Amino acid sequence: MSAEREPSDRRPGRLFWLLAMLTAGLVVLAVGSTWWVLNTLSHIEERLPGASLATARDFGVLLQDLQRLDRSLEILPLQPEQRRLEAANLALDFAVLRARDNRSLYGHLGADYDRLEPVLGEALTEVEEALETEPLDLAYLRIGQETLQGAIDQTKWLYDRTTYDSSNQLSTQASRLKALRASLGLLSLVILVATVGLVGLMLWQRHVLQRWAQARARLQFLALHDPLTGLPNRTLFQDRLAQACAQARRDDRIVALLYLDLDHFKEINDSLGHPVGDALLREVGQRLQRCVRATDTVARLGGDEFAILLIGLTHPRGTARVAQAIIDAVSRPVRVQGQLLQVSTSAGITVFPQDGESGEQLLANADMALYRAKAQACGHYHFFIPAYRTALVERRAMEKELRRALRCQEFVLYYQPQIHLTQGGLDGLEALVRWQHPRRGLVPPAEFLPLAEESGLIVTIGRQVLRQACDQMRAWRDAGLHPPRVAINLATAQFKQGDLVEEIRQGLTQAGLAPRDLEVEITEGTILDRDSAEIQRILAGIRELGVEIALDDFGTGYASLTHLKRFPVNRLKIDRSFVQSLGQDADDEAIVKMVIQLGHSLGLAIVAEGIETAEQAGYLSQQGCDVGQGYLFGRPMPAEEVTLRLRSPAFNGDERDQGVDECWSAWASDGRAS
Numbered sequence: 001m002s003a004e005r006e007p008s009d010r011r012p013g014r015l016f017w018l019l020a021m022l023t024a025g026l027v028v029l030a031v032g033s034t035w036w037v038l039n040t041l042s043h044i045e046e047r048l049p050g051a052s053l054a055t056a057r058d059f060g061v062l063l064q065d066l067q068r069l070d071r072s073l074e075i076l077p078l079q080p081e082q083r084r085l086e087a088a089n090l091a092l093d094f095a096v097l098r099a100r101d102n103r104s105l106y107g108h109l110g111a112d113y114d115r116l117e118p119v120l121g122e123a124l125t126e127v128e129e130a131l132e133t134e135p136l137d138l139a140y141l142r143i144g145q146e147t148l149q150g151a152i153d154q155t156k157w158l159y160d161r162t163t164y165d166s167s168n169q170l171s172t173q174a175s176r177l178k179a180l181r182a183s184l185g186l187l188s189l190v191i192l193v194a195t196v197g198l199v200g201l202m203l204w205q206r207h208v209l210q211r212w213a214q215a216r217a218r219l220q221f222l223a224l225h226d227p228l229t230g231l232p233n234r235t236l237f238q239d240r241l242a243q244a245c246a247q248a249r250r251d252d253r254i255v256a257l258l259y260l261d262l263d264h265f266k267e268i269n270d271s272l273g274h275p276v277g278d279a280l281l282r283e284v285g286q287r288l289q290r291c292v293r294a295t296d297t298v299a300r301l302g303g304d305e306f307a308i309l310l311i312g313l314t315h316p317r318g319t320a321r322v323a324q325a326i327i328d329a330v331s332r333p334v335r336v337q338g339q340l341l342q343v344s345t346s347a348g349i350t351v352f353p354q355d356g357e358s359g360e361q362l363l364a365n366a367d368m369a370l371y372r373a374k375a376q377a378c379g380h381y382h383f384f385i386p387a388y389r390t391a392l393v394e395r396r397a398m399e400k401e402l403r404r405a406l407r408c409q410e411f412v413l414y415y416q417p418q419i420h421l422t423q424g425g426l427d428g429l430e431a432l433v434r435w436q437h438p439r440r441g442l443v444p445p446a447e448f449l450p451l452a453e454e455s456g457l458i459v460t461i462g463r464q465v466l467r468q469a470c471d472q473m474r475a476w477r478d479a480g481l482h483p484p485r486v487a488i489n490l491a492t493a494q495f496k497q498g499d500l501v502e503e504i505r506q507g508l509t510q511a512g513l514a515p516r517d518l519e520v521e522i523t524e525g526t527i528l529d530r531d532s533a534e535i536q537r538i539l540a541g542i543r544e545l546g547v548e549i550a551l552d553d554f555g556t557g558y559a560s561l562t563h564l565k566r567f568p569v570n571r572l573k574i575d576r577s578f579v580q581s582l583g584q585d586a587d588d589e590a591i592v593k594m595v596i597q598l599g600h601s602l603g604l605a606i607v608a609e610g611i612e613t614a615e616q617a618g619y620l621s622q623q624g625c626d627v628g629q630g631y632l633f634g635r636p637m638p639a640e641e642v643t644l645r646l647r648s649p650a651f652n653g654d655e656r657d658q659g660v661d662e663c664w665s666a667w668a669s670d671g672r673a674s
């Protein structure tokens, strides 16, 4: 397992603590400065207005006293003398008491009162002396009153000034206070916002760190696990496999590897949709886990492929039991999204150390054993045997050879005649591919087509066949020879890659052929394919071109009447196996008869393949079969031989005039077996 570089945690952690400290400092600063400023302010508020207001208040009291005295003096002349004197004395006493003797009452007057005191003292003395005159000397009293008035005016002036000063001072302090309070408010707000911001930043950073840690953990998980099933992936499995092999080598034990895949999973996935496929894979993963011990490893290698590592075994026998238990567990019906499904699995098994020294080798060999298990039947397991490796090596070499053969254009076409059974005459030629191998000679298709189909090379081979067949028809036409049409075989894979209709159209155009010059043969397997809708669409396109379609090997598969109606087929080719049973198997005879009738009732022409005897031909002809193909009329032959036959006197003019028998022998006489 590759060691992952651990991302560093330290830097984000330090930043977090730095932010935390900054926030804490800010909070302390905010609280401290707020407390200090508020404290100072309350001191200022208490003190500043107190002194000046007390002065103003004392001047106010003094002024009131003096004015009251003045008013008493004003009314003095209007009263009976005795009472007047009494009142005046009373008032005077009061004033003197207020102004002089109870000076503590005016304690806040300060230096201003020092300036007022002589004037006040003089006025009071004068008033006092006037009042003491007997009888009352009003003129003298007037003088005292005037002096008193002067003192009152001065007191009033002082009162106004101190009041003004104190209120002025007060409002100045008030505005300062206001400004200070506003600044403090602003400062607090800034601190608050900064604090909230910092706290937010911290929280955000914490959140990012958490997410980052989660993402890292997820990435680490995904690097080693399959996201769908949560099982170990190929990387982790290979790592555990390597470790298990090393451990087993030390302990002198064995390790078993089971390579599994689900049978026909692709069909389920394609037909029921990926969500159903995914749910099924999850369920299979769980079932597999339940079949093994906690120390074993179940992994999903991709698609529908799983691998299981069994450790601590002493004998391979136990592996077979586990494999069977797994096959049984997987094959139990499973309900997925409301649908009851049943899948089976096949397994290839390798055992360490006997089947491979390394994990890679064990996996590769288990894959080979799986391939064999699947080839045998679904729902089976197979232990690896060395012969599989030889077969695989041969298969790979063959595939390489096929690619080379394609590049070197070693595929050639042989042509087999198709004879009109009732009228005689050539109805067409079927082009059959052969491999002209430089060492092996002519290789029949049965030896290379299965591998070509498996590897997908059949598509390129099919393109070469189409081109060669069209070119050959052109050559015959140019030579003045007129075989009615050439039929080529199409493999299912050709419908799934590229644009088949366009390829056929181009093949015809490039060779200058009419669509009726070509026929395509498809097998029952093709129309029964799961992509039959797409295949139907492509076949309709081919029919639209004007090219006819024959359904090959009819009767061997499960194609039904419905299929015949759905697919735009022109001809049915009765499979050779039925033809060869004619005269021997009553059932097959009945089938042949029925196919001929059924085909005709659907407006299709019937071709019988593999006719080897005149009896078979006679019977088919009697039943109304339209066309026959088989060794009786001619084996598949190279184009040059077809040319010779087309040029022979039997074909000069209209060979249909010759009669059926002559026609057969014309094709068969020179024919060499191919």
Ligand SMILES: Nc1nc2c(ncn2[C@@H]2O[C@H](COP(=O)(O)O[C@H]3[C@@H](O)[C@H](n4cnc5c(=O)[nH]c(N)nc54)O[C@@H]3COP(=O)(O)O)[C@@H](O)[C@H]2O)c(=O)[nH]1
Binding pocket: 416, 430, 431, 432, 433, 444, 445, 446, 449, 462, 465, 488, 489, 490, 491, 552, 553, 576, 609, 610, 611, 612, 629, 630, 631, 632, 636
């Ligand atoms: N996709 C493609 N498939 C092709 C192509 N060329 C051939 N094929 C398919 O390969 C199968 C084997 O073909 P081949 O070995 O050529 O066999 C053909 C005939 O030789 C054989 N035949 C014909 N008459 C007789 C007979 O009387 N007896 C007898 N034992 N065999 C006979 O039948 C084969 C033709 O069959 P069919 O195609 O079904 O008409 C075969 O399935 C080919 O289709 C290719 O280019 N592409």
